Amino acid sequence: MQSTVNYLWHTDDLLGQGATASVYKARNKKSGELVAVKVFNTASYLRPREVQVREFEVLRKLNHQNIVKLFAVEETGGSRQKVLVMEYCSSGSLLSVLESPENAFGLPEEEFLVVLRCVARVNTLSGSKDRLPPKVSPRHEAVPGQRTSSPLSAVAGMNHLRENGIVHRDIKPGNILRLLGEEGQSIYKLTDFGAARELDDDEKFVSVYGTEEYLHPDMYERAVLRKPQQKTFGVTVDLWSIGVTLYHAATGSLPFIPYGGPRRNKEMMYRITTEKPAGAIAGTQKQENGPLEWSYTLPVTCRLSLGLQSQLVPILANILEVEQAKCWGFDQFFAETSDILQRVVVHVFSLSQAVLHHVYIHAHNTIAIFLEAVYEQTRVAPQHQKFLFEGHFWVLEPNLSAQHIAHTTASSPLTLLSTASETPMGLAFKDPAQDIPKFFPKVDLQADYTTAKSVLGAGYQALWLARTLLAGQELMLRGLHWCVETLQATCRRTLEVTRMALLFLSSSLGTERFSSVAGMTEMQELKKVTELRSRLRALAEALSRCSHSITESQTSLSNLRSELLKNRDQVHADRSVQQIQYCLDKMNLIYKQFKKSRMRPGLGYNEEQIHKLDNRLAKRLLLQLFQETCVQKYQTSLVTHGRWMREVHETRNHLRMVSCSVAAYNTEAQGAQEGLSQILDRVSHQLLQDRTKEAQVSPPLTAPYPSPALTDLVLQMQELCEEMKLLAFDLQDNNRVIEGLSWPPSAPDS
Structure with a gap:
């Protein structure tokens, strides 16, 4: 035991040792508070006086939370060696x-x-x-x-x-x-x-x-x-x-x-x-x-x-x-x-690349700067970026502050969607087993301890990688699930509006209503009405095909959703991380035993055999669990993810084509509506003129076209025209729905 006036320590409680001093864990004699004492040896007093006192003077000047505090300068009782009493840091260096x-x-x-x-x-x-x-x-x-x-x-x-x-x-x-x-x-x-x-x-x-x-x-x-x-x-x-x-x-x-x-x-x-x-x-x-x-x-x-x-x-x-x-x-x-x-971290998972990115930005930056930072890491241009967060589209206005970005974590990032279809890269990593040195056939306690430490280090790296790879699979499946849900919502909305338009077209194309109009028009007008009816009927057939195509997409997406849910269940049931952790616990025991054995002069024959078996066991477990389980599953998931992403990409492009078709049909409907409106205007005007002339030469009761019938006819045609306008509006709304829900946003060159 050694002591000063106020502090006591045992020389076995050595924390560190240098050329001129040793540092020990000590206690205050009165309070029992733990401190660190730096005791200077004889060699330290061979230095010049100004060098000896320099550390005291420097520490007395400094008072900062990231500098070890100096509490006192005392002397040991016997040798009167200088002792620095400092703050004790319990977790090493x-x-x-x-x-x-x-x-x-x-x-x-x-x-x-x-x-x-x-x-x-x-x-x-x-x-x-x-x-x-x-x-x-x-x-x-x-x-x-x-x-x-x-x-x-x-x-x-x-x-x-x-x-x-x-x-x-x-x-x-x-x-x-x-x-x-x-x-x-x-x-x-x-x-x-x-x-x-x-x-x-x-x-x-x-x-x-x-x-x-x-x-x-x-x-x-x-x-x-x-x-x-x-x-x-x-x-x-x-x-x-x-x-x-x-x-x-x-x-x-x-x-x-x-x-x-x-x-x-x-x-x-x-x-x-x-x-x-x-x-x-x-x-x-x-x-x-x-x-x-x-x-x-x-x-x-x-x-x-x-x-x-x-x-x-x-x-x-x-x-x-x-x-x-x-x-x-x-x-x-x-x-x-x-x-x-001073920067904050925004976690961004690129779904097409299957890579999690950490984007460091200032909170006072604009979102435009954030989008540019995303481009630097992903090479996805800002105009082609679209984000999902927790299953919902997250709209980022470039002029707003980055404070409007959602609070993200590695397990809950922004999911980046891209118009490009690319092969997933996944996490780039090196197999930890490549850094493991070989065990020597002959038992060498010091060399085996060093190798066991390297094996354990590789094991911890394998554990970290296994967790990262498993988390990457979870993010891939979750992001794809959200994309499928979004596309299914697009299909449902588009299908609903398309079917409503079909119902309206069916009622608007009724024979009775058009026949009454045809009976009151000249041959040329009747021919135009017939042509318009043919155009509307073709439009109805085209919309019917769109409806059938959307239904097929729904079925395909439902099947994909089922596959995703099945794979998510498999990922959740994956126990490879727990198995590696279990093996790490065993490897830790081996490492500690090797650490203890290296201090011995030698091992007996039986101990040597166990020693050799432990060496081989540790390395074999690491290779099998990580390479044959985690890596293979991850590589398989990347291939599957690429296939599913292509399927989603194709479905998105197909829905975009449907959107373009519906837009074209909308234009046709508008043209037909305008043509019918013009015919209606001319017929109504002609009927009114005929009625006026007839009224001038004959009493109203003997008119060839009674006033109520004429009024009903005009109203019927006006109603038909209004319904055609509603059809055009419905088709316009249909187009807006598809454009609003399509994923990702249309690119000018795609």
């Missing part, structure tokens, strides 16, 4: 989070954004005191129901740290501690300011600190390769360390890896970082003395969405820049990271 097999391929998107927020707030501490904060829109409002980072809090953190003008000089995942907030959310805090110092923007330093994998190449050359040089270093060296840290957090691995690893091939490590082309964010050497391979994007195994990657990659490219003159300053870095953190 970002490095321990990344070393967990669960995050072998990088952090989930939400957790990465938490880390980014911490880094953006804290690491502007190298900023100049005269620097202005980045512009923030005064009307930055969140989309209702969505959580966003507050620009004001970020700016406040920047202002606090900028005033101190401090460079950390040892930024790495191990120096970013994690604790859980009251609601279970992660809070990351920067610690270990032993290498920190105050530094203005234009001031330089020559001393070298830091961890070699995260060191700027100029510092690496002198500190690791021990090459003499006269270079000085500015505040931007922290940006290089931040870039490596962010890449590590996003991918689970370091960006620059020579063959054999950074610690074994230091010369090649230096060469990779200094020869890196502009825009590249990673470089690897996969064979001994082999060529260097550069990457300008994050790997496909990264769990960040392409929407976030498109925002992050330019930042990494500009802070992982060797030449300090070309590297961004902290002002630009903070402006760009704050821009990401």
Whole structure:
């Protein structure tokens, strides 16, 4: 046990150890409160006095939610060693989070954004005191129901740290501690300011600190390769360390890896970082003395969405820049990271592509900007975009604010419909089994432990992929179901109006009514009436064919709907995720056993045999469950989805053709109505003239056409004309219904 006046700790409760100090978990003697104590060793006192006290002075100045708090500076009783009493972060460090097999391929998107927020707030501490904060829109409002980072809090953190003008000089995942907030959310805090110092923007330093994998190449050359040089270093060296840290957090691995690893091939490590082309964010050497391979994007195994990657990659490219003159300053870095953190996410599932997109936009942007962002990710032009949300069309007016977009989640996104018929791409992924190293036939406890950890990491990646693939199948089926429901509604409405028009045509074409008109007209008028009746009869037959065609479409859609429901039941009954989770639990036990066994000098024969069986079992289970179950089902679902999408596309085009036909029949009906109206006008006018003349020469009672009969005839013809007008209106309404309900909207060139 060791203690100071107010705190007590056991040397077994070691949290971390460095060249000059060790950190322990301790308790307050009176309250029992948990704290962390940093106890400096003898080597630390060999440093100059100003270096020894620098960490105390820096921590006393800083007071920020993303910096570990300093409570007191005390001394141990016997040796009178200096002790820093600091805030205790119970959940380890970002490095321990990344070393967990669960995050072998990088952090989930939400957790990465938490880390980014911490880094953006804290690491502007190298900023100049005269620097202005980045512009923030005064009307930055969140989309209702969505959580966003507050620009004001970020700016406040920047202002606090900028005033101190401090460079950390040892930024790495191990120096970013994690604790859980009251609601279970992660809070990351920067610690270990032993290498920190105050530094203005234009001031330089020559001393070298830091961890070699995260060191700027100029510092690496002198500190690791021990090459003499006269270079000085500015505040931007922290940006290089931040870039490596962010890449590590996003991918689970370091960006620059020579063959054999950074610690074994230091010369090649230096060469990779200094020869890196502009825009590249990673470089690897996969064979001994082999060529260097550069990457300008994050790997496909990264769990960040392409929407976030498109925002992050330019930042990494500009802070992982060797030449300090070309590297961004902290002002630009903070402006760009704050821009990401101030955005909201709109989840968009492209039904034709079968891909879920995360679209990052500002809440104060217009919907037109959102539609353009959707185009950048999907290549579907804004004029061809139509959206469904929870089964209903969601109309997005380009001039409105993005705040009018629905609150979306990954499981409840906007569904993007497109006029184009394309083969579904689906989720692009890499089989986790490809990253599993081979087990050696001979038992090697340390190597087997490392391999077991890799297998477990691949298992967690397989679990994440299995969940993602299953969710993708659910979104495909749900989106198609909504499309079918919409098309069926179109069919019902169109069929109803078409049948009403047919009924009206049947009554309007009655022989008795037209025969009375024919009996009162001349031969030429009678011929025109006959022609019009023939046109109307042909129109009725055409509408009847349309009605039959729509009925066939209804039947086809009903069959498709039944298939969709059957497949949705199968997806809901899929237990592959639970099976992989069960196997992961078993693999965890194997991993823990290997972790425990590596500390032993050796295993007995029986233990070795079990050890070998466990190795093979873990890998076989992973391959079978993921490859033979999840991947095959997903690939089959993509093929089926493509077939169903083509069927929906063909049905939509067929209904569009019906719409055009009905429009043409509407035009014919209008022409027939106009022709009948003209005949009616002429006949009525002639009858009235005849009646007038007859009235002048004969008494009304002896008129050849009694007044009541004449009046009935005129009224009958007027009624017929009005009914024909109603027919035209009904057909116009029919056309509007089909155009309004058709999916997706008609494109000029389709």
